[in-house]
Amino acid sequence: MDRTDNILIQESLSGSMGAFDDLMERYQGLVYKVALSYGGRREHALDITQNVFLSVYEKLDSLRADASFKPWLLRITYHESINWLRKQRRHQDHEPVDENAPLLGRTHTQEEVLLWQEKAECLTRSLSCLNPKHRLAVTLKYYEGMSIREISGVLECSEMMVKNILYRSLEKLRQRLVQTGRVFQ
Amino acid sequence: MSICSEFEHLLEKMMADEIAPAETEQLRDHARKCDHCGSLLKLQEDLSAAGQMETELPSEDLQGVRYAVLRSIHLRSLPSTISTGRAGRTRVGLARLIWAAGLAAAVFVGGFFLGNFWSTSHGDPGSALIRQVYNDARKEKSLREVENSPLMYSNVSFSRVDDQKLSLSFDVARHVDLTAGPEDPLVRDLLIQALLNPSPLGARLKAISFAETNRDPEVKRALILSMLNDPSVAVRLKTESNLLNYKNDSEVQAAFLQVLRKEESVQLRLVALDYLVGNNVSQETLRAVVRDLRSQGETAVLRKAVAYLH
Numbered sequence: 001m002d003r004t005d006n007i008l009i010q011e012s013l014s015g016s017m018g019a020f021d022d023l024m025e026r027y028q029g030l031v032y033k034v035a036l037s038y039g040g041r042r043e044h045a046l047d048i049t050q051n052v053f054l055s056v057y058e059k060l061d062s063l064r065a066d067a068s069f070k071p072w073l074l075r076i077t078y079h080e081s082i083n084w085l086r087k088q089r090r091h092q093d094h095e096p097v098d099e100n101a102p103l104l105g106r107t108h109t110q111e112e113v114l115l116w117q118e119k120a121e122c123l124t125r126s127l128s129c130l131n132p133k134h135r136l137a138v139t140l141k142y143y144e145g146m147s148i149r150e151i152s153g154v155l156e157c158s159e160m161m162v163k164n165i166l167y168r169s170l171e172k173l174r175q176r177l178v179q180t181g182r183v184f185q
Numbered sequence: 186m187s188i189c190s191e192f193e194h195l196l197e198k199m200m201a202d203e204i205a206p207a208e209t210e211q212l213r214d215h216a217r218k219c220d221h222c223g224s225l226l227k228l229q230e231d232l233s234a235a236g237q238m239e240t241e242l243p244s245e246d247l248q249g250v251r252y253a254v255l256r257s258i259h260l261r262s263l264p265s266t267i268s269t270g271r272a273g274r275t276r277v278g279l280a281r282l283i284w285a286a287g288l289a290a291a292v293f294v295g296g297f298f299l300g301n302f303w304s305t306s307h308g309d310p311g312s313a314l315i316r317q318v319y320n321d322a323r324k325e326k327s328l329r330e331v332e333n334s335p336l337m338y339s340n341v342s343f344s345r346v347d348d349q350k351l352s353l354s355f356d357v358a359r360h361v362d363l364t365a366g367p368e369d370p371l372v373r374d375l376l377i378q379a380l381l382n383p384s385p386l387g388a389r390l391k392a393i394s395f396a397e398t399n400r401d402p403e404v405k406r407a408l409i410l411s412m413l414n415d416p417s418v419a420v421r422l423k424t425e426s427n428l429l430n431y432k433n434d435s436e437v438q439a440a441f442l443q444v445l446r447k448e449e450s451v452q453l454r455l456v457a458l459d460y461l462v463g464n465n466v467s468q469e470t471l472r473a474v475v476r477d478l479r480s481q482g483e484t485a486v487l488r489k490a491v492a493y494l495h
């Protein structure tokens with residue numbers, strides 16, 4: 001049977017690098033996908049992912065024994081992504097997200113899949129118009145399939161607030177898509 | 186409440202999967218009549234569908250990220266010594282993966298690294314090892330005999346418990362000579378420890394040679410850690426050439442990608458590049474590598490990598 005997060009954390013704290021590797025492997029996809037929603041490109045998302053796991057290792061012993069790992073990890077991912085965005089701005093080499101660029105790592109096969117994929121990718125790209133917190137809520141809800149309750153645990157706010165954030169994000173996205181002439185039929 | 190703000194309320198319920206069928210009807214009905222709300226509903230549905238699409242994960246790169254994290258943790262913990270309290274809790278195990286040059290004395294050849302234990306009043310004096318430690322210490326011994334004892338102590342610390350007792354903490358190693366078959370699990374453990382624990386250069390090189398015939402996955406991982414972390418270029422080169430035998434192995438591929446990105450030695454990087462090209466690395470990964478190399482101002486490796494691009 002799979003070892004629980006808690007067991008892996010305890011083993012990591014007593015120095016097992018294998019356990020920490022297992023923990024990273026378990027969550028690398030989640031962290032990477034959330035990071036991709038901020039970094040926009042594979043290389044950036046990988047950089048953020050690396051910072052997240054280093055930060056997790058440093059802070060691991062501050063995680064309360066009764067707290068669950070996933071929301072805590074997602075908060076770290078969020079903060080590391082924000083840090084990354086800030087650094088990008090400071091270094092003035094921020095590459096604006098190209099809303100027409102294909103997302104890396106997708107394999108295109110049939111034509112109709114391709115058409116829909118282009119549309120979906122364009123939608124995903126347009127999430128960059130949302131503020132970081134709203135972007136996280138939308139990513140967790142639609143891309144990670146998390147419940148409103150789980151998201152409220154990550155954002156540390158009420159469920160009502162999460163719903164409100166999601167609604168306002170839809171409004172903002174709609175405006176954005178109208179502005180760029182990409183209204184979906 | 187206006188009709189549109191009621192729609193807002195219903196849409197929030199829909200997003201929370203709390204909406205009743207009758208309410209869904211009500212929501213769709215309004216969406217058909219109102220352009221604004223209609224486009225919001227469409228967007229919510231498109232997002233749901235877009236989110237269902239699988240994002241292909243760059244698993245090789247993520248494995249590389251994990252190695253980089255582990256490597257960075259090793260390097261950061263280098264100056265820290267084994268101590269008590271919080272740091273001890275998190276670092277004792279790590280110390281076993283660290284090369285401490287000062288500890289690499291010749292007496293460790295073939296030695297048996299048993300880890301540290303505490304011989305305090307809370308210790309377990311019944312254990313065979315502690316009994317052996319006490320027996321060895323009780324004999325009348327000259328300085329020379331103590332120095333040449335088969336039990337070797339290191340990482341020793343003393344503290345006073347009370348007027349009657351001292352608390353002792355140390356690692357103990359004992360020299361052992363044995364014969365064993367090549368498949369014996371002890372052989373695997375010794376290979377891994379020789380690669381990852383403090384041991385002299387010669388012992389590490391010899392372990393790498395013996396590891397060539399051993400296909401245990403943990404030995405492979407020890408070789409990877411050695412290639413990425415060993416302070417000696419000679420050792421890293423030897424582990425690298427040993428790892429070339431692992432064809433189309435995703436862990437080895439990820440490690441070679443790390444070498445290409447982080448290794449100081451050009452020689453190691455050129456070999457890593459050849460391996461990757463010979464083992465069906467994707468053009469996309471290769472392009473990412475070329476980008477990295479370019480930003481590092483690399484020349485020899487870059488020229489070779491570019492030649493491999495279609």
Ligand SMILES: [Zn+2]
Nearest residue numbers: 189192219222
């Ligand atoms: Zn309306």
